[in-house]
Amino acid sequence: xxxxxxxxxxxxxxxxxxxxxxxxxxIEQRLLPHEFKIVxxxxxxxTAGAIHDMVVRGAGAIGATAAYGLxxxxxxxxxxxxxxxxxxxEAVYRILKAAxxxxxxxxxxxxxxxxAMRAGETVEEQQRLALAAAGEFAGExxxxxxxxxxxxxxxxxxxxxxxxxxNAGWLAFVDVGTATAPMYAxxxxxxxxHVFCDETRPRSQGATLTAWELAQQKIPHQxxxxxxxxxxxxxxxxxxxxxxxxxxxxxxxxVANKIxxxxxxxxxxxxxxxxxxxIPLSTIDWQLKSGFGIPIExxxxxxxxxxxxxxxxxxxxxxxxxLGRRTYVRVANxxxxxxxxxxxxxxxxxxxxxxxxxxxxTPRALWxxxxxxxxxx
Numbered sequence: 001x002x003x004x005x006x007x008x009x010x011x012x013x014x015x016x017x018x019x020x021x022x023x024x025x026x027i028e029q030r031l032l033p034h035e036f037k038i039v040x041x042x043x044x045x046x047t048a049g050a051i052h053d054m055v056v057r058g059a060g061a062i063g064a065t066a067a068y069g070l071x072x073x074x075x076x077x078x079x080x081x082x083x084x085x086x087x088x089x090e091a092v093y094r095i096l097k098a099a100x101x102x103x104x105x106x107x108x109x110x111x112x113x114x115x116a117m118r119a120g121e122t123v124e125e126q127q128r129l130a131l132a133a134a135g136e137f138a139g140e141x142x143x144x145x146x147x148x149x150x151x152x153x154x155x156x157x158x159x160x161x162x163x164x165x166x167n168a169g170w171l172a173f174v175d176v177g178t179a180t181a182p183m184y185a186x187x188x189x190x191x192x193x194h195v196f197c198d199e200t201r202p203r204s205q206g207a208t209l210t211a212w213e214l215a216q217q218k219i220p221h222q223x224x225x226x227x228x229x230x231x232x233x234x235x236x237x238x239x240x241x242x243x244x245x246x247x248x249x250x251x252x253x254x255v256a257n258k259i260x261x262x263x264x265x266x267x268x269x270x271x272x273x274x275x276x277x278x279i280p281l282s283t284i285d286w287q288l289k290s291g292f293g294i295p296i297e298x299x300x301x302x303x304x305x306x307x308x309x310x311x312x313x314x315x316x317x318x319x320x321x322x323l324g325r326r327t328y329v330r331v332a333n334x335x336x337x338x339x340x341x342x343x344x345x346x347x348x349x350x351x352x353x354x355x356x357x358x359x360x361x362t363p364r365a366l367w368x369x370x371x372x373x374x375x376x377x
Contacts, residue, residue, distance in 0.1 A: 033209070057167075249289075
């Protein structure tokens, strides 16, 4: 997507690779929307740390980052012994896989890289194949998002009022995004519409990331408190909901996404509002048979007990040297603890359709359409 920073506009991808330095280049998403910065991870452990600490986040983005991280680890190996190389790759794989357990894209991406590597007969050949396969995954991620936009744009009518939750935009993927892809495609078609961005506590990715993206793209939008969605639905102010997913079960149609997605699906069902989930093929898990088997990441309680932001009161500029710096503020009672599950699971009966790169399907139809959707026996 195009990003304008200090009056200059240029195109960026969320995840890229620098082969000369064997480094993964990432947009530092924790600093947005107040600062736009590119960082480079120097080795696969730093790359895994960037995934775990949410320097990079979003299903497709961490999938591409893991794929590049695996290639990065492969390229760092010195020697010609294939057995030692394979043990090294297995260790790299495990570390990257453990960085964020709920999303399946990193596992699918790295499995694809490892499958491509098997065609190589030497360490050097497998290293080259690993990097090529990682780049192919990143390119495929973009192509899938563009196709999601083409299929999903028809759901957005002129004058529509759309709700989205968390960030499933280009920051969550290599480019374009999934939930935002139909919006960007509809905008390109000349349609006018309005987007409500759930703030998405506790990390506020809707308020910080989705709103920043839409502002960059000049799409009319407003941020709402998470608990305001039901009120707007009741008043007829929301026509359509589109969200992303971190893992969608191909056998059942259940969808794991950012905490609060299930709540929005229940509200949409209650008010007869279409609820769609947009996913690339790498987000489909064909193995799990129940949403209760999805590992739900429990994050640190500090995310719930406080918030990160920037001190921006211009009247305090002279008195406060911290003005403009990213700061954590404790909000909750100082002696209280918190629970912080990062995701929830939405059952298929609450979902109108799954927008994929090959078309829109009901959740229950995913398994019947598994060959079209990339399932391999």
